[in-house]
Amino acid sequence: MNKRICAALSAVVFLCSSLCFTAGAENSGEAATEPQNGMTAIAENSNYIMLADMQTARFELYDRLSDRYIASNLTKEQTALDEIAKAKFKRALESQIIITYCDTSLKQEITLGSGTLKSGSEIKTVKAENGFNAEYTFTDIGISLTAEYRIDGEGLIATVRGSSVKETDKDRYLLVSAEILPYFGAAGADENGYIFVPDGCGALIYYNNGKTETEQYSQPVYGNDAAQMRETAPITEETVRLPVFGMKTGNSAFLAVIESGASSSRINANVSGVLNSYNSVCGSYVFRNSDLYLFGNSSSATTYRMYQEKIDTDSYYSVRYLTVTEEPFDYNAMSHTYRSYLEAKLGKNAQGKENGLFLEIYGAVQTQKTFLGLPYRAVTPLTTYSEVVCISDELKALGTDEIIIQYKNWESGNIRNKVPDKVRSAKKLGGGSGLKTMLKKLKASGTDIYLDLDFTHYTYSGYGYSTRFNSATLLSKTTAIQKKFLLSTLYEDEDAPWSYLLNLKSFKKAVNKYYNSAKQLEADFSLSSLGNDIYTDYFSDDSSRNITEKYFTDAAKTFSNGKGLITSGGNAYMLPFVDFISSAPVTSSGFDVEDETVPFYQLCLSGIKGMSTPPINQDGNPEKAFLKAVETGISPGYLLIKSDSYILKNTAYNNLYGTTFDGWKETAASHLLKWKEIRDKLGNGKIQAHKNINANVTYTLYENGAAVIVNYGDSAYTDENGNVTDAVSYTVFGG
Incomplete structure (x- = not known):
């Protein structure tokens, strides 16, 4: 060709x-x-x-x-x-x-x-x-x-x-x-205002900011193509989750929404x-x-x-420009314009799950072991079905009565890094009866659990899907290989196996086959990867990410039929189908051309979809990470396993190192109790306005009149009325 x-x-x-x-x-x-x-x-x-x-x-x-x-x-x-x-x-x-x-x-x-x-x-x-x-x-x-x-x-x-x-x-x-x-x-050089870009949770670029020597803003909507070959680890950047952009000029503003073709679009801004x-x-x-x-x-x-x-030729680009009519024509008013737009588009799906303590829990992983000097791949349990119930019970005993669990690697296909083809409970986690017992007990206790499935990433052939014949291909028609990289050097980890992306025709087959198998299972599901990244599969000469988006939304529509559904990251094309978004963006990339980070994502979706922060216990400063939940009104999130995480050291799953439940139980419970006390004062949870008071202090106002000041700084902050907010703390007013 x-x-x-x-x-x-x-x-x-x-x-x-x-x-x-x-x-x-x-x-x-x-x-x-x-x-x-x-x-x-x-x-x-x-x-x-x-x-x-x-x-x-x-x-x-x-x-x-x-x-x-x-x-x-x-x-x-x-x-x-x-x-x-x-x-x-x-x-x-x-x-x-x-x-x-x-x-x-x-x-x-x-x-x-x-x-x-x-x-x-x-x-x-x-x-x-x-x-x-x-x-x-x-x-x-x-x-x-x-x-x-x-x-x-x-x-x-x-x-x-x-x-x-x-x-x-x-x-x-x-x-x-x-x-x-x-x-x-x-807007000319004599104008006052800013450009809004949806970098991560959102960012402002001030007009005439003098940053003429820095790289101007240009980012792909929904991030870089996941199928792209990389020789070194990608630079850590936040992803554009919402296909919107806007400008505030004096006492006027507009917001643009890319209504079609967003997956093949970029957003460009210049000062x-x-x-x-x-x-x-x-x-x-x-x-x-x-x-x-x-x-x-x-x-x-x-x-x-x-x-x-x-x-x-079947796809197209369409952008809608909405004039912002609400004073003071700022990013808050832009967010209200977009929220109204979303509520009209989503209809009955504009009301998601209420927030609670969010737990991302891993069931098992496959690790390399040896027997008599011969290497083999073994399933290593991290959190069994019964242990998931124990985690829920222990947290509830500490007063955390609202828990949402995203259970990953709970079934044999994903545990073994293969494409799942039907419900296969894992024997080492408790088998079929253990799975049903877990679901029954959690439902009875009021804990919401979503069983995660990954139909896009896999490492080994099996269950009718081959890494050679069923993987997505590049433009050159070679297989799109996913390499793992060493944190120490950012170069390829040559000891780690390659992984692959499932091609779209096989993806559709796997989704439909699995759903038919899972219909009788009384469970809600999570399709975390579909809302987090997107790729092009060049199965035809005119392939595009728009085509992939259609496959992804069809899958989400299938699994949301009569069941609850959540995703991770929160790309906008998943919004009509999900109740909850885990690891919602809470910061921007901080590009040099940007001047301010704003929680536009939460301003738009608060009260429409439940959301959680990225895992607090994977942040270098957990207390400041918790404050992001306080500032934006979303659930505090944790990544946990029940077993000792030292068994994962120097494995492909070292990102799970330091996530043992027993080490984080008290902190997680404390965070939820604090957060719940705040949330109970916030009415319907819809954010009315937000302001960055200074580089370390934020102000969030809710529709019911309640307000929260968050101080990320190392010294106390005193507002104009004499109210003091301690360092790395918060103050709630009203509600």
């Missing part, structure tokens, strides 16, 4: 328009005079008017409620005043779309359309119901695509479909990706002073995947980038 191979170069081409507006307010979001110079009303409803110049495809969204305009891109008059931007970046500011393409002649070429579109690019617009379509043609490279711009009662929707892409010179030029409305609502004088944020959509490969021997190897032959 042919694959397009380019040197690791890609060229960026800017689609530019001749523009006709003068300054200012239409991009800042401030109140504006009526548009002029060719702008006409294309569509309107009770909330919005769309005005457009059909010659250039430039448009403005007028919000009747706020009496403000937001423009699709800047005008020539505005870019002429930009003293930082060079000519090509001024053309970019005037663009509705920026595409990246590959030149297969192995040369880097950058083509810039002129403001009059006489350089070979062309725009054709056609009115449509509630908006218009714009076809963008890059004549010199034979690439065209169509954007659909629409309004409805909720805001603006911009859509680009894979089926609209045309490539007339594919032997040389291939479309790779496109930024859609890269300067929608862009003024880097390429131009504007602060901006947008989404970009990857039409054609690529990967780097080495050719030649180690001394003279050449790096090449391989591209997909075809694009996924």
